[in-house]
Amino acid sequence: MGAPKVLIDRLNRGVRKRNARWTFVRDHAFGDALKLRRLRLGNGLTVLLLVDRSAPTVSYHTWFRVGSRNERPGKTGLAHLFEHLMFSETRNHPHGDFDRLMEGAGAEANAATWTDWTCYYENAPRDALPLLIELEADRMANLVLRVPQVTSEKEVVANERKLRVDDDVEGKALEMLYDNAFRRHPYRWPTIGSMQDIRSFTVRDCQEFYRTYYAPGNATVVIAGDFNEQKALSHVQKHYGGLSASRPAKPPTPAKEPSQRGERVLQLTAPTPTEKLLIGYQAPSFSDPDTPALVIANEVLFGGTSSRLHRLFCVDQEVALSVRGSISPFIDPGLFEMWIFLREGKPKEDALALLDGEIDRLACDGPNPSELDKAINQLELSFLHSMETAGGKAEQIGFYETVASDGAAVFDRLAAYRNVSADDVKRAVSKYLRRSRRTRVEILRKAP
Amino acid sequence: MNVFVEPSDALPIVDLEIALPVGSLQDPAGQEGLAQLTGHLMRRGPRGLSQERFEDRLARLGARMSVEVSMRSTRVRATVLRRNLEPLLALLGDVVWHPALRGSDFSKLKRRAEAALTARLDDDQVLGAVCFREALFGEHPYGRTLSGHTDSLARISIQHAKEFYARNIARGAFLVGVSGDVSEAEVHSLVASHFPKVRRSRRNTSDVPATRARRGRHVVIVDKPERTQTQLIIGTLGARTRDRKLFPLLVSNTAFGGTFSGPLMQQVRGVRGWSYGAYSRLLHSTQRDAWYMSTAPAAEYSADCAALQLDLLERWVDGGTKQTELRFAQRYLINSHCFDRDTASKRLEARLDVELLDIPRSYVDKYDQLVARVTRQEANNATRARISDKDLTIVVVATASDVATSFERLPGVKSVEIVPFDRN
Numbered sequence: 001m002g003a004p005k006v007l008i009d010r011l012n013r014g015v016r017k018r019n020a021r022w023t024f025v026r027d028h029a030f031g032d033a034l035k036l037r038r039l040r041l042g043n044g045l046t047v048l049l050l051v052d053r054s055a056p057t058v059s060y061h062t063w064f065r066v067g068s069r070n071e072r073p074g075k076t077g078l079a080h081l082f083e084h085l086m087f088s089e090t091r092n093h094p095h096g097d098f099d100r101l102m103e104g105a106g107a108e109a110n111a112a113t114w115t116d117w118t119c120y121y122e123n124a125p126r127d128a129l130p131l132l133i134e135l136e137a138d139r140m141a142n143l144v145l146r147v148p149q150v151t152s153e154k155e156v157v158a159n160e161r162k163l164r165v166d167d168d169v170e171g172k173a174l175e176m177l178y179d180n181a182f183r184r185h186p187y188r189w190p191t192i193g194s195m196q197d198i199r200s201f202t203v204r205d206c207q208e209f210y211r212t213y214y215a216p217g218n219a220t221v222v223i224a225g226d227f228n229e230q231k232a233l234s235h236v237q238k239h240y241g242g243l244s245a246s247r248p249a250k251p252p253t254p255a256k257e258p259s260q261r262g263e264r265v266l267q268l269t270a271p272t273p274t275e276k277l278l279i280g281y282q283a284p285s286f287s288d289p290d291t292p293a294l295v296i297a298n299e300v301l302f303g304g305t306s307s308r309l310h311r312l313f314c315v316d317q318e319v320a321l322s323v324r325g326s327i328s329p330f331i332d333p334g335l336f337e338m339w340i341f342l343r344e345g346k347p348k349e350d351a352l353a354l355l356d357g358e359i360d361r362l363a364c365d366g367p368n369p370s371e372l373d374k375a376i377n378q379l380e381l382s383f384l385h386s387m388e389t390a391g392g393k394a395e396q397i398g399f400y401e402t403v404a405s406d407g408a409a410v411f412d413r414l415a416a417y418r419n420v421s422a423d424d425v426k427r428a429v430s431k432y433l434r435r436s437r438r439t440r441v442e443i444l445r446k447a448p
Numbered sequence: 449m450n451v452f453v454e455p456s457d458a459l460p461i462v463d464l465e466i467a468l469p470v471g472s473l474q475d476p477a478g479q480e481g482l483a484q485l486t487g488h489l490m491r492r493g494p495r496g497l498s499q500e501r502f503e504d505r506l507a508r509l510g511a512r513m514s515v516e517v518s519m520r521s522t523r524v525r526a527t528v529l530r531r532n533l534e535p536l537l538a539l540l541g542d543v544v545w546h547p548a549l550r551g552s553d554f555s556k557l558k559r560r561a562e563a564a565l566t567a568r569l570d571d572d573q574v575l576g577a578v579c580f581r582e583a584l585f586g587e588h589p590y591g592r593t594l595s596g597h598t599d600s601l602a603r604i605s606i607q608h609a610k611e612f613y614a615r616n617i618a619r620g621a622f623l624v625g626v627s628g629d630v631s632e633a634e635v636h637s638l639v640a641s642h643f644p645k646v647r648r649s650r651r652n653t654s655d656v657p658a659t660r661a662r663r664g665r666h667v668v669i670v671d672k673p674e675r676t677q678t679q680l681i682i683g684t685l686g687a688r689t690r691d692r693k694l695f696p697l698l699v700s701n702t703a704f705g706g707t708f709s710g711p712l713m714q715q716v717r718g719v720r721g722w723s724y725g726a727y728s729r730l731l732h733s734t735q736r737d738a739w740y741m742s743t744a745p746a747a748e749y750s751a752d753c754a755a756l757q758l759d760l761l762e763r764w765v766d767g768g769t770k771q772t773e774l775r776f777a778q779r780y781l782i783n784s785h786c787f788d789r790d791t792a793s794k795r796l797e798a799r800l801d802v803e804l805l806d807i808p809r810s811y812v813d814k815y816d817q818l819v820a821r822v823t824r825q826e827a828n829n830a831t832r833a834r835i836s837d838k839d840l841t842i843v844v845v846a847t848a849s850d851v852a853t854s855f856e857r858l859p860g861v862k863s864v865e866i867v868p869f870d871r872n
Contacts, residue, residue, distance in 0.1 A: 384529075
């Protein structure tokens, strides 16, 4: 990477429009060998660059700070539907052009929406970067929304909902869990939206959503891989520099979720061959200082075949086929989710007692030194694997920038895991994994 | 020397693999699932270490290990933090050549395998895929499932697993692959210290008869209650690995249903919104493997979607691919090929595939040229020669009472069979 001042002076030379002028913000170390460079365009677009020449590929991510948290009851699923519509026509490209141009260049283009963000990404051969920049800038400002595309995409999303929720017992149970674990916060509704809401969206809803949230000031572009920094910034300047600086209206702060004071138990009867338990404990936000200790607790309980619960449930007692746990990586407090996939005929009450026993033991004794070592080594391995490709690196940077407000913090997280002590784990488990803070969905077998 | 190394200092991790040319095609008739059970039994750890201590040791090394069994191979894979490479490599060697193969582990594994068959009933996509291969290949070994079925598992004992191991793995050929933060010299030295003398891999020419397509169009409905959506797979035989028409067919299939921009996706999803995904896939093996289209339409228009796909298929086979579509597919395949080799572990897999699965080396080394030189005539001839629009297996996972009548009415359908989803 070149010296930032020289680079910026060169790029801004002769550029009069304020929106198109670059500001260098700072360089961050990214591991031992790489550097993450942060810049801002005059219209508010944040750009993060990571030059990594280990493969002749490039990954281009655009993260918008909008997700299902920005919706309201009656309009759930709009952020996700909108993600689909972003592959439609623009004022400069007819319908179908986006995918055709991307695929012709060998690029994989896709997108994802969750509670706090919407991410559009392309992984492409390095020579395709100018095309990626042009097409992404174009759809940020020039999307055309018409009835036929909105109608057709609503049908696609309705089918996606059937695939992931209506006909999927796990999807249905998760929807039930969040709907009951949250009473006030928007995390209570599903990102894909309710079927009724999906069916009722109008072109006008979509246009309004676009105007509100799709603007340079609400987005971060991450470019990772094998590219020339100056050329890339020059292309970004050319294609994004003309976009309006209008900042999207700040969305209302979501209502704070009150602390849960008693266990909530629900039952879902479904045509499934085996019973399952899905449990969600109120958990801290992704950036909360307690989260690393809970992540270690998750590793000790659920991390791989040497974990306590895998051994207990799947090997020793043989009550479950598999178990898994995860902590929702959200901006606001979310859930520590636990799944127990019971074997046929094994009572859920026994499984719950086993789970409670292990959680109590962890809260009381904490992990032993060997378990701490294992957890940290396994987290390090997962982290390194997530960094294998340009796409993996761009994803981590974009996620940390959007959820933790710092794209370079990805390495800090690994350091935070290393600093977790057995006492930290004990404290976190005692504080968060209390029965009164949990919601439980019991998935029962429907009689044939 | 059958040791393959792909060095890369991009990250301080190393991937290791011991690949053996033995898979579910070696399952004796009636004991389907034996190769996979044996592989999973090896994964329970080496002699002298309880399973619990083995798992602990792996985890403390910052390592993961898996045994993946396919029709023609067993691949024991591990990944580890660079600093712990040597102890992991030693452990990997012990898993393959000194496995404990304990009876108590076997009993648990067998119960687990049976439970997994039951749990699989939740997954409509898997139900559809398993049924499709069974219906397409019938009694042919390609129709077997890796994990067997309840009856076949019941017939397998620990003795069978030990015999399978002794016959196919203990003294069989193997390949070693290592990629990541390691040098060639280091790998060779470590392999010499910890593994038996490398035995040359014999070509995997598992002697299976040619596959044959059933004449006519046959529908199988996997009947599952309360389905609002269906899983639909329509297919026939595809090509052999060493088929001269393989690359022309690969390009032609990519033009038809291998991309988001192709006619299959555009007509099913783009124009009608009928399915979240709509792709066609071409598989190849020593004998002709499957070619198929997969979609997931709502129950109310599942048969309409099938009819549309049949119409698109006929147009593709009879009318061929346009020059512009062909060129587009070639550009896509060549330009996106960099993602088949952008990490050391992917480059290693390609080299191991060549050795293990009898894939011509030119398919990897000259992939771009082989794709680029396909002409429109070759592509269309290959499609007509290999893809039948008359002999088709149509599998739909659905609530039979909702869809049976409409599927019976599809053009050219000779039979409709309804099978319960939980027939295991």
